[in-house]
Amino acid sequence: MAGIGWSIMALGFLMQVLVPLGIFGRPDGLIIGIPAQLFYVFVATWVLVAGLVIVYFSWLMPHARRLDASLNIED
Amino acid sequence: MSVVNFTILILIVYLVGLKFLSYFAHRISTASSEDYFLASRNIGLIALVGTTMASIFSTGTVVSSPSEFYRQGTGYFWVFFFAFMPVVYFFLATKMWRLGKSKGYITPGDMLGDFYKSKTVVFWCAAIGLLAILPYAVAQLVAIGKTFESLTDGRITYFWGVTVVSISIALYMYFGGARAVVWTDVVQGFIFAALLIIAGFMVVSWSGGWDPLIGNLMEKTAARTSFAGKIRWNYYELGLLPLSFSFLPYIWQRMYMARSASHVAKNLVAVPIIFIVLFFTTWVIGSSAHTLLPEGLTDADRVLGALFSEKAPYFGALLLVAAFAAGMSTVDSQMLSAGSLLTHDLGGIVRRSHRESSGVFIFGKWSTVILMALLYWWALTLQTASILNLIILGVSLTIIYIPCVFGMFYWKKATPAGAAWSMGGGLIVFCIKQFKIFGLDAYLPPPMGAITYGLLASIVFFVVVSLLTSNARIMHMQREYDEILGEVTPQPAD
Numbered sequence: 001m002a003g004i005g006w007s008i009m010a011l012g013f014l015m016q017v018l019v020p021l022g023i024f025g026r027p028d029g030l031i032i033g034i035p036a037q038l039f040y041v042f043v044a045t046w047v048l049v050a051g052l053v054i055v056y057f058s059w060l061m062p063h064a065r066r067l068d069a070s071l072n073i074e075d
Numbered sequence: 076m077s078v079v080n081f082t083i084l085i086l087i088v089y090l091v092g093l094k095f096l097s098y099f100a101h102r103i104s105t106a107s108s109e110d111y112f113l114a115s116r117n118i119g120l121i122a123l124v125g126t127t128m129a130s131i132f133s134t135g136t137v138v139s140s141p142s143e144f145y146r147q148g149t150g151y152f153w154v155f156f157f158a159f160m161p162v163v164y165f166f167l168a169t170k171m172w173r174l175g176k177s178k179g180y181i182t183p184g185d186m187l188g189d190f191y192k193s194k195t196v197v198f199w200c201a202a203i204g205l206l207a208i209l210p211y212a213v214a215q216l217v218a219i220g221k222t223f224e225s226l227t228d229g230r231i232t233y234f235w236g237v238t239v240v241s242i243s244i245a246l247y248m249y250f251g252g253a254r255a256v257v258w259t260d261v262v263q264g265f266i267f268a269a270l271l272i273i274a275g276f277m278v279v280s281w282s283g284g285w286d287p288l289i290g291n292l293m294e295k296t297a298a299r300t301s302f303a304g305k306i307r308w309n310y311y312e313l314g315l316l317p318l319s320f321s322f323l324p325y326i327w328q329r330m331y332m333a334r335s336a337s338h339v340a341k342n343l344v345a346v347p348i349i350f351i352v353l354f355f356t357t358w359v360i361g362s363s364a365h366t367l368l369p370e371g372l373t374d375a376d377r378v379l380g381a382l383f384s385e386k387a388p389y390f391g392a393l394l395l396v397a398a399f400a401a402g403m404s405t406v407d408s409q410m411l412s413a414g415s416l417l418t419h420d421l422g423g424i425v426r427r428s429h430r431e432s433s434g435v436f437i438f439g440k441w442s443t444v445i446l447m448a449l450l451y452w453w454a455l456t457l458q459t460a461s462i463l464n465l466i467i468l469g470v471s472l473t474i475i476y477i478p479c480v481f482g483m484f485y486w487k488k489a490t491p492a493g494a495a496w497s498m499g500g501g502l503i504v505f506c507i508k509q510f511k512i513f514g515l516d517a518y519l520p521p522p523m524g525a526i527t528y529g530l531l532a533s534i535v536f537f538v539v540v541s542l543l544t545s546n547a548r549i550m551h552m553q554r555e556y557d558e559i560l561g562e563v564t565p566q567p568a569d
Binding site for chain 1: 149152155156158159161162165169172173176285286289292293300301302303305306310311314334335336337339340341343344347348351355358561
């Protein structure tokens with residue numbers, strides 16, 4: 001699961017890099033009321049965060065809980 | 076009641092409230108460096124998220140970000156790379172927390188110096204940390220001064236704005252230390268986030284709704300909604316800032332402060348979500364200025380003041396409090412951190428065994444106040460400076476830490492000499508490019524700027540010097556860290 005999270009995160013980051021370069025074209029209109037090019041950057045950012053949340057649940061949080069348990073710290 | 080009187084009243088109420096908070100924080104504080112700088116490493120989740128948020132989101136968010144979206148439009152969208160920032164800490168934060176707890180680290184230099192067993196590493200680490208913190212901190216004072224002046228139509232001058240905020244911070248920092256900083260950060264973080272979001276809804280309403288706001292933006296300033304012709308190397312170079320931002324000493328020290336590793340992890344995932352909401356709001360505010368201020372502005376940094384001083388002056392007074400809160404909550408953390416760097420790292424002032432002596436504790440408190448006074452004096456000379464440029468200068472410098480920190484955890488061939496050369500060499504190359512020292516920047520051609528050259532130089536120095544020198548002196552540290560972090564690979568003989 002963590003692998004999927006990292007991949008989604010990488011996809012979001014890649015979109016953040018590529019959208020401004022015009023790799024996906026430079027659409028002029030609006031998407032859900034937001035200028036299309038800016039919309040793609042916002043989506044890219046949320047995709048990155050979605051990946052981050054998946055990695056958090058599947059890898060970071062269990063790792064942190066193990067660390068706490070080793071020191072007898074309760075969450 | 077006039078707007079100016081209302082503004083002054085709100086500020087007095089606000090500052091008295093903060094004073095009360097810092098007083099209560101002071102009452103439960105103990106006279107030790109660990110308590111003064113790290114609140115005894117016992118910060119709970121809400122306080123941790125609050126203080127991290129308040130430390131990250133500064134006047135750069137409340138004042139400068141709407142201004143830059145107004146001025147540059149898409150050219151400022153590199154700021155959304157910051158959502159990536161916690162990812163760097165996914166690899167490091169829980170390790171930093173565990174080691175800090177186990178070995179009593181207070182500053183970044185403590186950890187790096189202890190691992191690499193090198194005073195040179197401690198010196199460079201502290202020097203880079205201080206050089207990074209000071210421009211960033213002074214930018215907060217400049218932003219508050221400018222906002223004061225523009226929201227009160229010059230009746231409260233830049234001088235008085237900077238003076239009031241400097242005295243307030245010095246007072247509650249001296250008395251309360253990290254606990255006061257954390258408590259006030261939580262309150263201030265909530266205040267500025269709430270006011271900023273309300274301000275976003277207000278400007279949409281004044282523009283006649285969402286569709287007219289966006290329609291007007293696309294009609295009058297179509298270039299600001301398109302990336303065509305805007306993307307140069309600089310856009311992506313600024314995208315490196317999330318990497319360096321994570322290593323600013325006061326952000327690093329928040330990892331030491333947490334009560335548990337789970338809190339550290341939850342904090343990391345909360346930050347980018349709050350970040351996107353707040354920066355989207357600042358984009359809305361900045362974009363609305365094209366509709367609401369058709370005559371334009373000579374100083375883009377005054378967008379927030381100009382938008383609210385006419386349409387909603389009383390709410391503008393509250394926004395001034397938001398800017399005040401955002402700036403103060405960042406400067407206090409920065410000054411506290413700078414004080415710890417001075418006390419614990421620079422000049423070998425403090426031996427580890429003497430750290431909890433009362434002399435060191437008092438020196439630490441006074442060093443934060445003296446730094447605040449120097450910052451105040453500097454801010455008075457920067458009234459016309461660009462806030463964003465000062466912030467970028469500060470944030471970029473800590474990019475130089477990256478090879479040493481990752482090397483400490485992930486590269487067994489890292490050596491003390493490699494770390495010292497990496498930080499020293501990286502800093503020198505960064506400064507040559509940034510400040511054009513002796514014309515040597517001619518050897519560092521564009522399009523890459525100081526951030527990229529600083530990072531590249533620190534990586535090259537780190538790798539090359541580490542490969543040429545011995546790591547025998549720190550092999551036992553690698554084993555010790557592995558043991559503390561539970562990463563020892565069982566040997567066949569075990």
